[in-house]
Amino acid sequence: MQFMGHIKLHIPGPVEVSEKTFRAFCAPMIGHRGQGFKDLYATMQPQLQSLLYTKQLVYLSTSSAWGIMEGALRNLVAKKVLCCMCGAFSDKWLDVAKRCGKDAEGLRVDWGSPIRAEAIDAKLSTGEFDAITLIHNETSTGTMSPLAEIAALKVKYPDVMFIVDAVSSMTGTKIEFDTLGIDVLLAGTQKAFALPPGLTVFTCSPAALARASQQKDRGYYFDFIEFQKNAADSMTPSTPSISHFYALASKLEDIFAEGLDARFERHLTLANKTRNWATGHGFLLFPETGYESETLTCVSNGARHGGRVIDVAKFQKLVKDRGFLIDGGYGKIKGTTFRISNMGDETESSIQTLFSAMDDALSHLG
Numbered sequence: 001m002q003f004m005g006h007i008k009l010h011i012p013g014p015v016e017v018s019e020k021t022f023r024a025f026c027a028p029m030i031g032h033r034g035q036g037f038k039d040l041y042a043t044m045q046p047q048l049q050s051l052l053y054t055k056q057l058v059y060l061s062t063s064s065a066w067g068i069m070e071g072a073l074r075n076l077v078a079k080k081v082l083c084c085m086c087g088a089f090s091d092k093w094l095d096v097a098k099r100c101g102k103d104a105e106g107l108r109v110d111w112g113s114p115i116r117a118e119a120i121d122a123k124l125s126t127g128e129f130d131a132i133t134l135i136h137n138e139t140s141t142g143t144m145s146p147l148a149e150i151a152a153l154k155v156k157y158p159d160v161m162f163i164v165d166a167v168s169s170m171t172g173t174k175i176e177f178d179t180l181g182i183d184v185l186l187a188g189t190q191k192a193f194a195l196p197p198g199l200t201v202f203t204c205s206p207a208a209l210a211r212a213s214q215q216k217d218r219g220y221y222f223d224f225i226e227f228q229k230n231a232a233d234s235m236t237p238s239t240p241s242i243s244h245f246y247a248l249a250s251k252l253e254d255i256f257a258e259g260l261d262a263r264f265e266r267h268l269t270l271a272n273k274t275r276n277w278a279t280g281h282g283f284l285l286f287p288e289t290g291y292e293s294e295t296l297t298c299v300s301n302g303a304r305h306g307g308r309v310i311d312v313a314k315f316q317k318l319v320k321d322r323g324f325l326i327d328g329g330y331g332k333i334k335g336t337t338f339r340i341s342n343m344g345d346e347t348e349s350s351i352q353t354l355f356s357a358m359d360d361a362l363s364h365l366g
């Protein structure tokens with residue numbers, strides 16, 4: 001499949017989708033209550049469990065990630081939620097909690113800083129909260145928070161629901177759901193899965209399901225109990241995007257053919273190369289040192305003191321003229337940062353091709 005005039009995506013979602021995945025996506029429809037569908041989901045279930053390092057059922061929601069991000073609040077917050085905020089997506093989660101009518105408070109750090117366990121501990125020790133929201137990999141700033149250290153707090157606060165967005169890190173880096181002991185882990189498929197947007201993969205702890213079952217106003221479409229009951233029979237509560245199921249089955253084949261560790265290693269290697277490209281050209285990285293994302297690179301273009309500064313809009317246009325779309329910065333750091341994704345199917349050779357285009361674009365900036 002050649003798409004005339006297609007600009008290859010190196011933005012942090014949606015990312016480039018392979019031909020094989022598109023072919024799978026285009027398979028004919030089947031009934032979602034029939035054996036064929038159940039077999040399709042049942043075949044994927046153990047693969048999804050391996051991917052998330054869990055014995056719990058893995059659920060598939062026909063929605064973008066925000067559906068389950070909002071759903072998690074509706075299912076799990078009875079008292080008050082602490083929203084850890086370090087960038088555009090995590091900041092938004094507080095707003096969404098309020099829109100759902102939840103009592104919510106923000107734990108704010110500067111963009112580019114990670115969320116630290118000590119700060120969460122100090123807040124939870126007040127006893128006010130029964131849930132926290134955390135974004136593992138804050139895509140707007142390219143910053144990864146120390147999930148294992150944060151999850152270790154769960155032992156001290158067993159009644160607090162730990163809701164974790166791994167939208168731009170799931171499948172790109174190892175996240176062991178059962179070992180971490182967190183309560184919800186979710187990701188949309190247009191990021192490191194490299195599928196088209198519109199599907200969310202998530203799982204819940206038994207404690208999360210117990211909490212959800214007590215919640216009166218959890219709605220229907222994102223009711224975790226409905227997901228659990230249906231998934232036990234290899235089905236979904238409502239008619240899913242069956243095309244996404246085909247695409248996911250195809251992608252899981254790819255993922256396990258490569259091997260999980262090799263996949264995580266590949267993402268880290270490509271992120272390192274991208275960081276080196278940036279620093280090698282005189283730029284600073286935006287995230288605090290030691291907390292850089294492994295699936296994308298957020299380059300500082302004046303957002304941090306020092307380092308090279310260019311006309312990002314012009315650079316982005318020159319790169320686009322060469323066939324690649326990179327991101328010109330998100331939210332309040334648009335223009336003072338730019339972002340390059342290495343999520344999904346990228347290889348050393350494909351990322352090198354991007355670097356060549358960026359080198360050429362830089363030399364034409366004037």
Ligand SMILES: *Cc1c(COP(=O)(O)O)cnc(C)c1O
Pocket residue numbers: 013064065066067089135137138139140165166167168188191197
């Ligand atoms: C992309 C992204 C989202 C939002 O996903 P939608 O698909 O737009 O719902 C949420 N969180 C993170 C970390 C993201 O990268």
